[in-house]
Amino acid sequence: MHDITAAFHEVKQRIAAASEEAGRPADAVTLVAVSKTFDADEIRPVLDGGQRVFGENRVQEAQGKWPALRAAFPDLELHLIGPLQSNKAADAVALFDVIETVDREKIAAALGAEITKQKKDLRLYVQVNTGSEPQKAGIEPTEAVAFVSRCRDVHGLKIEGLMCIPPADENPGPHFALLEKLSREAGVAKLSMGMSGDYETATAFGATSVRVGSAIFGSR
Numbered sequence: 184m185h186d187i188t189a190a191f192h193e194v195k196q197r198i199a200a201a202s203e204e205a206g207r208p209a210d211a212v213t214l215v216a217v218s219k220t221f222d223a224d225e226i227r228p229v230l231d232g233g234q235r236v237f238g239e240n241r242v243q244e245a246q247g248k249w250p251a252l253r254a255a256f257p258d259l260e261l262h263l264i265g266p267l268q269s270n271k272a273a274d275a276v277a278l279f280d281v282i283e284t285v286d287r288e289k290i291a292a293a294l295g296a297e298i299t300k301q302k303k304d305l306r307l308y309v310q311v312n313t314g315s316e317p318q319k320a321g322i323e324p325t326e327a328v329a330f331v332s333r334c335r336d337v338h339g340l341k342i343e344g345l346m347c348i349p350p351a352d353e354n355p356g357p358h359f360a361l362l363e364k365l366s367r368e369a370g371v372a373k374l375s376m377g378m379s380g381d382y383e384t385a386t387a388f389g390a391t392s393v394r395v396g397s398a399i400f401g402s403r
């Protein structure tokens with residue numbers, strides 16, 4: 184059987200080792216444990232191991248399991264890492280602490296309105312489609328810098344970073360490098376990049392957070 188606790192500690196160790204190898208401080212990279220499809224029983228051992236930052240890709244699924252866990256662990260930090268529909272913006276703003284998937288005008292406007300209404304200090308990332316894949320969410324790389332500006336100036340959003348999911352069949356390095364370059368041009372400090380298969384590479388390219396699911400919880 185897959186040992187979630189052992190796998191969690193191994194991922195933590197590998198992030199620390201990759202940070203050291205890259206000459207970065209041990210705490211330079213935040214682990215976002217991606218718990219989508221796993222239930223509270225499987226999430227518990229990771230919470231007991233001290234993990235407090237989690238990622239989910241569906242608003243409805245997260246609403247089903249996180250309110251009870253948050254009551255037990257008030258210092259939780261929940262990230263939405265999946266596509267957001269504007270009719271779910273109110274629920275997403277209410278539940279999440281960080282939304283990593285701002286990628287179009289309509290969502291930026293809906294989030295701006297909800298954040299004002301709920302008076303919530305939400306942290307936000309713009310998702311960039313670094314591989315320009317037609318089926319993938321995210322703003323085109325050529326539009327990313329201007330979009331970050333519009334999010335700030337037109338919609339009043341505090342964008343703190345960029346996020347990407349490189350094409351599955353490509354070397355991720357150039358995509359991570361592109362995201363890092365765009366973050367400098369856009370004037371944002373955070374980079375959410377790297378998943379189970381490439382979080383050590385992402386650490387070398389400057390990730391400030393990595394989103395790791397199956398390497399911790401097992402295959403979905």
Ligand SMILES: *Cc1c(COP(=O)(O)O)cnc(C)c1O
Pocket residue numbers: 217219240264265348378379380394395396397398
């Ligand atoms: C599922 C998911 C992850 C985690 O993927 P693993 O390969 O299981 O680590 C990371 N980021 C996003 C956006 C995801 O949807």
